[in-house]
């Protein structure tokens with residue numbers, strides 16, 4: 571008898587391989603006009619039963635950075651960021667210094683990349699994570715239980731930057747420029763977080779957290795059966811901090827007080843979220859929160875630009891852990907010390923979903 575859920579004669583791995591080898595991505599499937607999605611995209615009933623946003627709350631905090639240079643406003647901004655990092659783990663910043671025209675141009679360039687004909691994009695289609703440029707559908711296609719409805723262009727920008735000529739021509743200038751803008755915003759936010767946590771000025775910058783970066787340009791094309799799959803499954807980001815830019819197509823949700831809350835598009839805003847690494851070294855003063863993207867039911871593709879900031883993974887032997895400055899007899903360490911080797915082994919063994927990285931390092 572076949573196992574529950576399995577269909578006699580269905581060879582999942584064969585279908586996944588055929589899809590991967592075709593290099594058409596979900597954008598290609600969507601453009602072909604299919605009315606039903608291939609079975610390997612269909613998620614388990616537990617995932618699908620919980621797809622609607624259940625919260626009536628207005629959404630993640632929006633923090634205006636325009637008063638940063640004012641001695642009166644700065645302490646208020648520091649407090650807002652500290653509070654948002656602790657409670658929501660997600661917030662939007664406005665008046666962050668990056669011109670809105672740059673946000674629009676970056677989104678447009680990534681959209682253009684994904685809208686090129688398959689044969690043009692196929693030249694970049696590879697599965698070699700960790701360096702250079704990689705365009706693929708579902709970075710975790712061979713590790714996940716079910717595939718999700720998105721394709722991504724991934725560019726490693728620092729400390730070992732991809733060769734500029736390897737970045738697709740339609741978005742080369744925009745990717746390189748965005749990397750610098752995202753770095754500036756991350757430096758500002760990390761500095762404000764340092765202030766809020768009572769850490770020495772420049773602590774996160776000195777630790778090199780804005781020098782280790784990966785750029786991702788996701789595309790969530792129209793999905794004909796959005797109730798059967800996901801855009802990206804629920805996960806936490808594993809690094810220090812993420813800077814996220816989205817177009818006007820809704821889909822991102824964050825978990826807050828056990829409910830899914832929509833992150834509504836805010837033109838001109840940039841979303842910031844805390845990763846597992848920062849939750850651990852801040853000894854839970856900052857929170858790395860579960861988030862996910864619903865499969866896109868609108869004709870317009872959802873585009874998001876994600877820049878991950880992390881500790882330098884080349885140094886495998888230095889120990890990281892809760893910062894001693896944040897510990898006291900009342901607030902003892904919640905996590906054990908770890909090396910980046912430990913951290914990455916744990917990350918890749920867990921797959922993208924689950925909260926287990928933080929859990930595994932708990933004392």
Ligand SMILES: O=C(O)CCC(=O)C(=O)O
Nearest residue numbers: 788802807822863874876
């Ligand atoms: O597309 C988005 O808005 C979120 C993407 C995301 O969570 C990720 O790449 O880790």
Ligand SMILES: [Fe+2]
Nearest residue numbers: 805806807861
């Ligand atoms: Fe994420």
